Amino acid sequence: MLAPMSMFIFLAHKYWKTRIAIDAVEKFLRMQLMLGPTRYAYTDIIAITNHFRDKLGEGGYGSVYKGVLLPGNIHVAVKILGNSNCKGEDFISGISTIGRIHQINVVRLVGFCAEEKRRALVYEYMPNGSLxxxxxxxxxxxxxxxxxxxxxxxxxxxxxxxxxxxxxxxxxxxxxxxxxxxxxxxxxxxxxxxxxxxxxxxxxxxxxxxxxxxxxxxxxxxxxxxxxxxxxxxxxxxxxxxxxxxxxxxxxxxxxxxxxxxxxxxxxxxxxxxxxxxxxxxxxxxxxxxxxxxxxxxxxxxxxxxxxxxxxxxxxxxxxxxxxLEMPPRPFFCGDDHVPEADSYYMPSEMTAISEDVEDTYTSSEMTAVSEDM
The missing domain is CATH 1.10.510.10 (Transferase(Phosphotransferase) domain 1)
Incomplete structure (x- = not known):
């Protein structure tokens, strides 16, 4: 009897922790409705992307699709986040910061979707791609x-x-x-x-x-x-x-x-x-x-x-x-025989910590923009 009871307690505890995290995100997102980007239902995301028909790119953080917002036929880029890249505190953190930035040289977050663990980001579409x-x-x-x-x-x-x-x-x-x-x-x-x-x-x-x-x-x-x-x-x-x-x-x-x-x-x-x-x-x-x-x-x-x-x-x-302009000092690696390697490495999460201690700066605080290779 102890084994089934232990398993039941473990599953109940895991479900309780998941519900607390989801409820915290939900509470914050309701408060955001009047302050930041538009919140969309997942069915809206499906409609915006025409059932994910036009894929722009894919990377470690998720897939990006071209979409259209109605009315107005406004083109957007929609990033669908993978389940492993949806930490609640990081998702909250980005929406409350980048979501409020309206600067001509920073990609604008238009909206987002959060239903259970299905999350997406909606950005302005950049027709000329990346630099x-x-x-x-x-x-x-x-x-x-x-x-x-x-x-x-x-x-x-x-x-x-x-x-x-x-x-x-x-x-x-x-x-x-x-x-x-x-x-x-x-x-x-x-x-x-x-x-x-x-x-x-x-x-x-x-x-x-x-x-x-x-x-x-x-x-x-x-x-x-x-x-x-x-x-x-x-x-x-x-x-x-x-x-x-x-x-x-x-x-x-x-x-x-x-x-x-x-x-x-x-x-x-x-x-x-x-x-x-x-x-x-x-x-x-x-x-x-x-x-x-x-x-x-x-x-x-x-x-x-x-x-x-x-x-x-x-x-x-x-x-x-x-x-x-003055000539700068020589960076010490600028020797004729020095050829550094240029490789990329990937981080585990799309929303990797705007702040790892975000609760210390904001009680509740989505960052990301669309890069063609994502």
């Missing part, structure tokens, strides 16, 4: 006309996350695949699955695990000897993105003919440092905007986090002329 489709294939002669606008838009979006919200949001996964482009090629920062929320006056962000994409991840994420983890980690990632946009190629190219050209940050630093600072404008055979972006990018990827500028300072440098 990586263009920066490595653009015709260079026409690329420069739009490049400066795209770069400034990305920088302003990240700076808004750091400074424009009640709580600072550190993205932790800035890369070309997570920058989406609307029909006018206005960039939008997307995919907040690894982001973390912390008070704006905090100079560092407490972290229990490394997160991000190798090749864009700040060195302090690997070793604290490079400084504390903070919003400067996003600055590093933005710097690596900036260099890729300037060069029109991946920073790391193990198939390059010579080791000196295999790692673009190293190559460009060597080329620019041949001239005195006052002669940067007359340095190697580069487009002037490429030179400026490279100099700003090299400032952003300084190894120690306190040596990097803030995103607001980055914007000032991007808006200034090249003559007003």
């Amino acid at each position: 990586d489709k263009y920066i490595f294939s653009f015709e260079r002669s026409s690329y420069w006309d739009k490049l400066n606008e795209i770069v400034l838009g990305i920088a302003r979006g990240i700076n808004y996350l750091h400074q424009g919200c009640d709580m600072q949001i550190v993205h932790f996964d800035i890369k070309p695949e997570n920058i989406l482009l609307d029909n006018n090629f206005i960039p939008k920062v997307a995919d907040f699955g690894l982001a973390k929320l912390s008070p704006r006056d905090n100079s560092f962000v407490p972290m229990s695990a490394m997160r991000g994409t190798i090749g864009y991840i700040g060195p302090e994420m690997i070793s604290r000897c490079f400084g504390p983890i903070s919003n400067k980690s996003d600055v590093y990632s933005f710097g690596m993105l900036l260099l890729e946009m300037a060069g029109g190629r991946r920073n790391s190219n193990p198939h390059a003919e010579s080791s000196s050209q295999a790692y673009y940050p190293s190559w460009v630093y060597s080329q620019l440092s041949r001239q005195e600072v006052s002669e940067i404008g007359d340095a190697v055979d580069m487009h002037e905007l490429e030179k400026k972006l490279c100099i700003v990018g090299l400032w952003c990827i300084q190894m120690r986090s306190h040596d990097r500028p803030t995103m607001s300072e980055v914007i000032e440098m991007l808006e200034a002329g090249i003559d007003g």
Whole structure:
């Protein structure tokens, strides 16, 4: 008799804990109806996506489908979250933060669905997809006309996350695949699955695990000897993105003919440092905007986090002329024979902790945006 009774108690306890979690989410979501994005029933999601007919992409966090909102025929992207990626506190956390952001360079959360463990996110649709489709294939002669606008838009979006919200949001996964482009090629920062929320006056962000994409991840994420983890980690990632946009190629190219050209940050630093600072404008055979972006990018990827500028300072440098920029110190990894590997690794949850201690900052507080490869 003890075995069946123990099993019954175990199952009852598990059901009780599940119901408490679901009830907490439900209570919060009812309060959100007048404050944030629209809540949809799952049957609405089926109708919006026309029974999930047009699939845009799939990744570790779920599948993304194109949909249409009626009335108005407004195109949206709908992300269906897998059951393993639906932690209640993270789902709540994102809706109360990203759900209230209306900034031109951050992808907007239009609505959500939460019925038991079936959850979905509805975002504005980005018809031109992600930035990586263009920066490595653009015709260079026409690329420069739009490049400066795209770069400034990305920088302003990240700076808004750091400074424009009640709580600072550190993205932790800035890369070309997570920058989406609307029909006018206005960039939008997307995919907040690894982001973390912390008070704006905090100079560092407490972290229990490394997160991000190798090749864009700040060195302090690997070793604290490079400084504390903070919003400067996003600055590093933005710097690596900036260099890729300037060069029109991946920073790391193990198939390059010579080791000196295999790692673009190293190559460009060597080329620019041949001239005195006052002669940067007359340095190697580069487009002037490429030179400026490279100099700003090299400032952003300084190894120690306190040596990097803030995103607001980055914007000032991007808006200034090249003559007003100083050459940064050499990042110590920029040796001719250094070719870092560039691999991505995936995190276990779409809603991985905007804050692992979110209850300490919000009593009840969805982050994510649509990236084409999700």
